[in-house]
Amino acid sequence: MLWSLYGNVLVQGILTGLVYGLMALGLSVIFGVVRVVNFAHGEFAVVAMYAAFVLFHALGLDPFISMFLIAAAFFVLGYGLQRTLINPFVGRPDHEQFILLVGLAIMLVNGLLMIFGPDARHANLPYSFDSWFVGPIIVDKVRAYAAIAALAVSGLLFGFFRFTTTGVAIRACADNLVGAAVVGLDVKKLYALTFGLGLACVGCAGALMVTLTDATPMIAPGLTLLAFTIVIIGGMGSMVGALVGGLLIGIVEALASVVIAPSMKSMVSFGLLVLVLALRPQGLMGKRA
Amino acid sequence: APAVVKAQAQTLKIGVLLPRSGFFAQAGQSMHRGALAAPAVLADLGYKVELVHIDTESNADVARTQAERAINDGCHVLTGAFDSGHTLAIAQVTEQRQVPFVINIAAAPQITEQGYKYLVRNFQTGGQLVTNGLRLIKDVMDAKNVKLETAVFLHANDTFGTAQRGAMDAIYPRVNLPIKLVESIAYDPRAQDLAVEVTRIRSINPDLIMCVTRASDAIKLVRDMVRQRFEPKAIISPGSPGFYDEEFYQALGPLSDFVLFGLPWVNPKSAMSQAFEKSFAKASPNNRFAVDSFNAGFTFEALLIAADAFKRAGTTEGAKLMEAVRATNLAEHVMIGGPIQFDAKGQNPNIGSALVQNQKRVPTVVLPKDVALAEPVLPMPSWQGRS
Amino acid sequence: MTALLEVQGVTKRFRGLTAVDNVTMTVNEGEIFAVIGPNGAGKTTLFNLIAGVMKPDSGSIRFAGERADGVPPHELCRRGLARTFQIVRPFPELTVIENATIGAMMRAPDVETARRAADDVLRKLDLFDKRAAKAKSLTLPDRKRLECARALATAPRLLLLDEVMAGLRPTEVDRIVAILKDINRSGVTIVLIEHVMRAVMTLAQRIHVLHHGATIAQGTPAEVTRHPKVLESYLGAEAL
Amino acid sequence: MNLNPFSTLARLVDETPRRALVLLIGLVAILAVAPAVLDRYLLSVFFLIFWFATVGQAWNIMMGFCGQLSLGHALYVGLGGYVGAILWVKFGISPAIAILPAMAVAVVFGMAIGWLGFRFGIEGVYFALLTIAFAEVARIGFDNWSFVGGAAGFFMPVTAGGGSAWNLRGGPLLFYYVALAMMALAFIICALLRRSKLGLSWLAVREDAEAARALGINVFRAKMAAVVISAAMTAVAGVCYAFYQNNLFPSQTFDMARSIEVILAPIIGGLGTLFGPILGAFILTPLGQTLIALVEKIAGRSIPGVNLVFYGAALMAIMWFSPNGVWPWLKKKLGIPEERQ
Amino acid sequence: MLLVHEVDVFYGDAQALDGVSLEVPDRAIVAIVGANGAGKTSLIRTIAGMLPPASGTIRFKDRDITGLPSHEVCDLGIGQVAEGRQVFPSLSVAENLAMGAMIPRAKPHRARNLDRVYALFPRLKERHGQAAGTLSGGEQQMLAIGRCLMGEPELVMFDEPSLGLAPAVVQEVLRTIRDLAAGGLTCVLVEQNVAVSLKLASRAYVLENGRVTLSGTGEELLADDGVRKAYLGL
Ligand SMILES: Nc1ncnc2c1ncn2[C@@H]1O[C@H](COP(=O)(O)OP(=O)(O)OP(=O)(O)O)[C@@H](O)[C@H]1O
Ligand SMILES: Nc1ncnc2c1ncn2[C@@H]1O[C@H](COP(=O)(O)OP(=O)(O)OP(=O)(O)O)[C@@H](O)[C@H]1O
Ligand SMILES: CC(C)C[C@H](N)C(=O)O
Ligand SMILES: [Mg+2]
Ligand SMILES: [Mg+2]
Secondary structure, eight states: HHHHHHHHHHHHHHHHHHHHHHHHHHHHHHHHHHHHOOOOOHHHHHHHHHHHHHHHHHHHOOHHHHHHHHHHHHHHHHHHHHIIIIGTTTTTTTHHHHHHHHHHHHHHHHHHHHHOOOSSSSOTTTTTTTTTEEEEEEEEHHHHHHHHHHHHHHHHHHHHHHSEEEEEEEHHHHHHHHHHHTTTHHHHHHHHHHHHHHHHHHHHHHHHHHSSSSBBBGHHHHHHHHHHHHHHHHHHTTTHHHHHHHHHHHHHHHHHHHTTTTGHHHHHHHHHHHHHHHHOOOOOOOOOO | OOOEEEEEEEEEEEEEEEEEEEETHHHHHHHHHHHHHHHHHHHHHHHHHHEEHHHTOOOOOHHHHHHHHHHHOOSSEEOOOOHHHHHHHHHHHHHHHTTOEEEOOOOOOOGTSSOOOSEOSOOOHHHHHHHHHHHHHHHHHHHOOOOOOOEEEESSSSHHHHHHHHHHHHHHHTTOOOEEHHHHHHHHTTSOOHHHHHHHHHHHSSSSEEEEEOOOHHHOOOOOOOTTOOSSSSEEEEOOTTTTHHHHHEEEEEEEETOEEEEBBBBEEEEEHHHHHHHHHHHHTSSSSHHHHHHHHHHHHHHHHHHHHHHOOOOOOEEEEEHHTTTTBBSSSSBBBBBBBOOOSSOOTTBBBBEEEEEEEEEEESSGGGGGGSSSOOOOSSSSSHH | OOOOEEEEEEEEEEETTTEEEEEEEEEETTOOOEEEOOOTTSSSHHHHTTTSOOOOOOEEEEEEEEEEETOOOHHHHTTTEEESSSSOOOOOTSSSHHHHHHHHTTTOSSSHHHHHHHHHHHHHHGGGGGSSSBBGGSOOOHHHHHHHHHHHHHHEEEEEEEEETTTHHHHHHHHHHHHHHHHTTTOOOEEEEESHHHHHHOOSSEEEETTTTTTEEEEEEHHHOOHHHHHHTTTGGGGG | OOOOOOHHHHHHHHEEEEEEEEHHHHHHHHHHHHGGGGOHHHHHHHHHHHHHHHHHHHHIIIITTTTOSSSSEEEEHHHHHHHHHHHHHHHHOOOOHHHHHHHHHHHHHHHHHHHHHHTTOOHHHHHHHHHHHHHHHHHHHHHGGGGGGGGGGGEEOSSSSSOGGTTTOOOHHHHHHHHHHHHHHHHHHHHHHSSHHHHHHHHHHOOOOOHHHTTTTOOOHHHHHHHHHHHHHHHHHHHHHHHHSSSOHHHTOOHHHHHHHHHHHHHHOOOOOOHHHHHHHHHHHHHHHHHHHHHHHHSSSSSTTTHHHEEEEEEEEHHHHOOTHHHHHHHHHHTTTOOOO | OOEEEEEEETTTTEEEEEEEEEEEEOOEEEEEEETSSSHHHHHHHHHHTOOOSEEEEEEEEEEEEEEHHHHHHHTTEEEEOOOOOOOOOOSBHHHHHHHHTOTTTGGGGHHHHHHHHHHHHHHHTTTSSSSSGGGGGHHHHHHHHHHHTTTSEEEEEEEETTOOOOHHHHHHHHHHHHHHHTTEEEEEEOOOOOOOOOHHHHHHEEEETTEEEEEEEEHHHHHHHHHHHHHHHO
């Protein structure tokens, strides 16, 4: 009985953690390359949730499909944002970026409130409530799909960075900015591409999340904080780190709910954060500075 | 110099401070719809009021400064504010400026225990909510002759949820419910889902889940229960929001049916509430009255209390007006319960609770019998095969 | 003469690379000592070890008779060891006087005294007129002198100068040479890293030559310049 | 620090640029008599301005002077507030005395954060996250700590009209002056610190920690001092706030949103400057209030959220056009020189 | 081929270049010598479009390239072997080389150039899968040169290619440069190793404090007393 409880909780933690990991991946990619800390990250995730919600209700598009559209749109959005708004702030002190993006975050949250109102929104798929029962383990269908999709998208992104020359060029920028300029890489364009990719990740993650949980404008700051926690635990700029961090947070929070108390679970993840900062400040997968 | 109150004003100007954006926006906008529908009804009843709608942004600082501004702008009475913290922030102002403050919704018992002289509350305290909620659980078990042997209490670990937990801990042992309370679980109100919590409850497998949730949490709770095929005999809230909000019905469809909640509720058989319903339909054609009736109803009553006091006092002068507010005795009103009256602390002790059940996506009063519109369904039918 | 600084068999490795390789040297109280060597020979690293920025992997360092390896830089500074950075690091947003005052603060009871001490040092280094300018707006020669001034303001017994003359015009080099001599006369021992041989030759009483982290020669300027290894590896890459 | 406060104060006056001084004295004089014409609404707005200026000033010590980005100052606000409130409600201790233990508790937490952060070389965004983590842990801790009411909140009995000023029991006028005094005091403390040895070490650490170390500055100690002083000042403001609101809720006092609110003013005003936090508070609080009223006027009955959209846009615009903050820009406009030496 | 005219460059308020003019003829090796911080690197970065000049003009093959962004300058055929090598440490050798050929002019000739580079530096071929950060200093310098050649440059600016290399390796690197020049590549060579670079160069400039103080053929400067004193320690 007890182990089936732990087993179930563990499975939930892993599946949810992967989706969070995908969201955090976007943040990590942007930070790792552009060195801009996207303090409006959770807000973008919520915008994506609403986008998926709208596409679902207006066109009947399953978020697992509309996620591609949203990712594309977010890519364009990210590209444009970086080119116009963010670029002048590259290389500027953290606090200046912070205010800029906090301003943006406030606008996004309240814009969503004006347009959609405060009610929680959700995409109810025909299989939203289905589950598989594997022995004593229950696996939610959507949660599993979302986790698989998150893994697939992350895999695509890894592939992009490993095997395409543009991907390698972006890594090159992150690795050595002077070197990138020396060989004639168009750094601004690659930055914009990166920001676009980062937002595309959030876009996908948001679309997936709307199948799991409900969108309200107010959850955004919490998601931003969550993404930051994950990324710092995993290692800022490390892509594997983001997924590992997401998994870890998912698992740790889930187990903490059972072992300690549900109301204390985020305390445990902050505890983990502090521990990581003290013992391995570059994050679990981060490179030593 | 502070605005000199024109003592012989013809209409009563009421500042309605509600959290229409920010954290409590969902409830705030629901209450706001009540405020929008109120003036027409009050006019028909011969009351003259002018409302000033103010958004507290779910921020105590804003609530407080805007309360000051509202009084500056000539508001004679304030009403609001849903969250107990914001309510108290406003109470600081009204107390000092000697302007009556009629609380529409806020449950923290301390509000009427701290000695404020310029506020009254036409809402149940947390303790009353729990007491009435538990009594209704007993009633429905008797009425349907269903035995519920074990229960788990699940509550959000936020201001309201924790207050209710406290009340529960104090009251439950005294009410002699024949249900064993196996465990009380507090969940993180900022959590994205309640899957783990449900898994844990499922492993306990109680007959009854009692819960104190917030609007969007109730969805998560039910959704994860369905996904895990966990079917307790009953889900009953002893007095909390969540199960009656539009988003709950939208998100869950047929799965939103048959949960029960014991709350003060609109009396469907009162003439005034029927008039209010009509006005509401006109003012907010896209919203269902049944769904908003809790928030809207109490907001309406707060305005009614103020308007009535003004009529009796014949002045907008704070102290006199407050005197009249305290002397309120309104037999005819919209919510279930006895006449609206206030005790020495400013608390209305006569508010009744109803047991409401979602039936066909409509919150339907099922107990007490005299106001019920339908029979309660218990135990809860399986999640499967609903329509 | 007493030894002020004793470096005993010090080695420092970075991953695979041995940046400083078993270096032993002694600097006497009151002398001007130079460390030379090609780019990347390990000179700056040696300074970092002496100044406490890094810890040697093996070997020991003693300053004024006390153990100095593993002692943090601020503590060494208190004991009388000051250094400049090869890549100048003034506090860019602060004014020249603030920069120097910060240097003087350690020995001063209050800011006012520190400021007066700083003024003296600035005068000595011809920076007094620019005292109100922000450090980031200075030209390179000024910044190099500010770097010196700041180190000097700590009233050190031993001054470590990392290429303070690099990039200066011959006239400016001469000016600094004169200033350094002056400082040395007032009792400050100086160790300098320098590529500008003209300055090294006129200033240094003894020279230590590093190459690939290791000592290849040691002695008076005259001895060192005649040393075949030095000629080959440093001066005489001409032999191509 | 062996400062003779009077001579230092005299020198401070002496060294502050003439126009800035005139501006300052004028401002203080006007604010001191202003309540004669201010209505209660404006008094309450000014309270917020002063309060945010004070906390902003305290935060500025850490970030503006010492370069350590804290995004968790709500922690110190909350700790100060809770200590003050608990001592008053449960033991009847006046807030005038309670500020000492309030500061002490905040300092202990500040030192814990500082020790972790600075010993292990955690910097920038990482340090910021560490501070957030502490604030959040405190929030959750207080949420679950039933002795002080947990998440249900901690309530202080109301004594409207009665009570003495010493116990911070009074109306907005009292709080207006208390907050004004806090703001003025915070300004003077910061001005003195800025010119002290400690202050100069902070600047050195902010600019280049490595170089500072080489000049004999104990960087760890300097950073610790910044956290400690900043935490203590913030805790005092926290006590004041608790008595102003008469109740405390962990979800509000320790909220991340509050931490963010606190740092807006000093950055918008001008990071690392003495006038920045004040100017920032004088811009942002009224801006928020004006937008509420303005949107209400223009849009008839207000649409929830519009004013905040504009507020966010304003933040972005200010950063866009004046990334160093408004004060450095204004200073140039007013012809105030950098600093007289 | 390259004409720099009266260029001023600032870092913030500090001036790094002050009215610098110079000329690089086709197929020549031009040396620029000067002490640390004289502005040599700044000059190269300005030509490469990485630093905006405050005034002055830069022409390449009769085209005004002043103020063009660096990737466009690169695409015109101005390559650079930067100070400190600037390889991408976590990328493999092959990936590093691929990055050299990202500019449009080089893309079509990628395979051919890669063969050439591997022929020039067989060591790189052996190490193609290794992360560049783990290469030895000399290997990294080879990689930097190879990466630059991947971009089909007509003019290559070398910034202290011998920095931090063992004498034997220095010789090898310098020999490579000489061979490349002999093969028709125009070279700008910045070296602290003054004696060597002057010997290689057909024309040389002395930079001091951001100003050109002396210019002439390599031999002329090598014979100049001031130069001998200041830079050769003789
Ligand atoms: N922190 C470090 N990590 C890794 N390698 C380092 C580090 N510091 C120095 N090195 C390496 O150690 C070697 C010696 O460097 P150092 O700076 O001591 O040389 P130097 O003699 O001062 O040269 P220069 O004359 O160019 O200043 C170089 O190869 C350098 O790259
Ligand atoms: N990013 C920068 N910011 C500010 N000043 C700089 C910057 N880069 C270089 N400088 C300054 O500009 C001047 C010229 O530097 P540059 O690097 O061009 O010299 P260099 O001749 O290449 O020196 P080296 O021989 O050391 O490589 C120096 O004073 C240097 O300190
Ligand atoms: C019943 C609830 C709507 C009460 C409200 N949330 C409060 O804080 O008191
Ligand atoms: Mg060096
Ligand atoms: Mg250079």
